[in-house]
Amino acid sequence: EVQLVESGGGLVKPGGSLRLSCAASGFTFSSYSMNWVRQAPGKGLEWVSSISSSSSYIYYADSVKGRFTISRDNAKNSLYLQMNSLRAEDTAVYYCARGSDPRRSGFSLGYWGQGTLVTVSS
């Protein structure tokens, strides 16, 4: 069974940093691209970042470019999101997500974690 478990969320002051982790199990992690998607309280979904299976290709939403860094450790079956220079508008539940089928786009997100809440407030 595919499982994605996020951790690392919490309360941080504006300008601060936080590192999110996503522990993957139940599939060959090194074969799949991975994504972070966030959802501000009461708002819609926003794709944040993607990383290819070997970390060769990395993409960011304009809203986080230059502040967030996605990475992965295939030996540890883990995905990360380093978030720096945090702003109030980064407050959201952050989900890690995987494509549902390796034959399809990695952006057809068939597997999601439960999410971790990041709150940026003084």
Added chain:
Amino acid sequence: DIQMTQSPSSLSASVGDRVTITCQASQDISNYLNWYQQKPGKAPKLLIYDASNLETGVPSRFSGSGSGTDFTFTISSLQPEDIATYYCQQYDNLPTFGGGTKVEIK
């Protein structure tokens, strides 16, 4: 960025009703469009991929159609368990989501 305009933002319908949600892309995205269902406090669930393909295990009352810039998501007979917010998502370029449609029971 490709903008996705989803409508309506909310709707109320009776059990058994046919429900239709539309999504318009700001440019041609071919069929690179997905539909998700999200229930309160839960992660989204992929229902439709590539505009019209039903994800494995998803009930056949859900369907999708369209290509280019205009897409439609349909629930043929609304059930109480379908109460949720539905999102379209394009992936012709870096992914963007529509604003969501909250579906309620009348």
